[in-house]
Structure formats: structure tokens, C-alpha cells
Amino acid sequence: MSHAGRLLVATPLIADPSFERTVVLLLAHGPDGAFGIVLNRPSDTPVDEVAPAWSDRAAAPGVVFVGGPVGRDSLIALGRSPLVGAHTDARIVGDCAAVDLDAPPEGGPPWAGVRIFAGSAGWAPRQLEDELAEGAWWAVDADAADVVTSDPSGQWPAVLRRQRGEVAWFANHPEDPSEN
Numbered sequence: 001m002s003h004a005g006r007l008l009v010a011t012p013l014i015a016d017p018s019f020e021r022t023v024v025l026l027l028a029h030g031p032d033g034a035f036g037i038v039l040n041r042p043s044d045t046p047v048d049e050v051a052p053a054w055s056d057r058a059a060a061p062g063v064v065f066v067g068g069p070v071g072r073d074s075l076i077a078l079g080r081s082p083l084v085g086a087h088t089d090a091r092i093v094g095d096c097a098a099v100d101l102d103a104p105p106e107g108g109p110p111w112a113g114v115r116i117f118a119g120s121a122g123w124a125p126r127q128l129e130d131e132l133a134e135g136a137w138w139a140v141d142a143d144a145a146d147v148v149t150s151d152p153s154g155q156w157p158a159v160l161r162r163q164r165g166e167v168a169w170f171a172n173h174p175e176d177p178s179e180n
Helices: 052-057 127-133 152-161 166-172
Strands: 006-010 023-030 033-038 042-046 063-066 070-080 091-093 096-099 113-123 137-141
Touching (some): 033 127, 127 137
Antiparallel strands (some): 006 023
């Protein structure tokens, strides 16, 4: 089963510190592996330093996000627009689609919010399936609002809270288990 367009939410069992409490949007998932971006790691770099033409369309807080540990010199942009279907085939989830940063902002859909990511996360064939089976990730449905959330630091518990059953309980899991 492909999880493209869904979220991966790191469980407390994740073994990689760079992914602790992350929410990853999977952009592609298939027999060749998986590819996604971390949604909840803002950097200190303002959007106008890397993509000045897009800074007035950047979703708050108006900074570049760290999309993952791979290729941090490459940018990926996602945005929301009610006209996504009419202007692009790059729809990810709901009214969210890939944004072409090389195109002028005026030429495409009227973007309600754009988020720019430096880097990405990737998995080799079957690697993600193994990590899911080991309990390192929860695969959950995404909402377009997840891409441009105004509260990236609270995204991990917010996504968990909207889940059903035991997964929702983890929204209150302390960062340091000794504080439990």
C-alpha cells in the first residue's frame, strides 16, 4: 500500500534523533522507496533570503523549513490554493500542491500560503515498510492545513490528538520520559 500524500508521525521509538517528534509528508512512496519532507522544523533563515520573489506569499512564520537531512541545498516548495486542480497536476493533498519556485508567483494559482523546505527525507526500497513494522512511525491521513500550519512546534501533538484510539494518547507524551 502506498502512503504517498499521507503523514508519517515519529513514534517515541524512533531511533534517529534527527526525526524525533517529526511530522513528515510523504510525497512519493512505491517499490523504489519513499520520499518526503519534514513539516515541523522551521529554520532561522527568512524566505526572502532564498526566494525573495515568494516572500510575500510565504506562510507564517515566513522562514525556510528543514525538510530533512538529505540535500539541504535543494529547495522544495508546497502551497495551498483553491485553484490547484485548474493550474497544476502536482496536487499532493486537498488544495495543496508543489510550487515551481522558478516561475513568477503571478503566473500560477493564487497561492494562499507557500512553505519552502530545504532538504528532504528518503527511504530505500522496503526501508520505510521495515520502519513502520518496527513501530518507528505512525502513518496517518494528512490534511492540507498540515503543510502550512501556523504552529509548527505544536504540530506533532496536534496531529496525534486528531487520531483515534491509543495513538491519540501519545499527544501528551513528554519529550523527556523521566518527566512522566
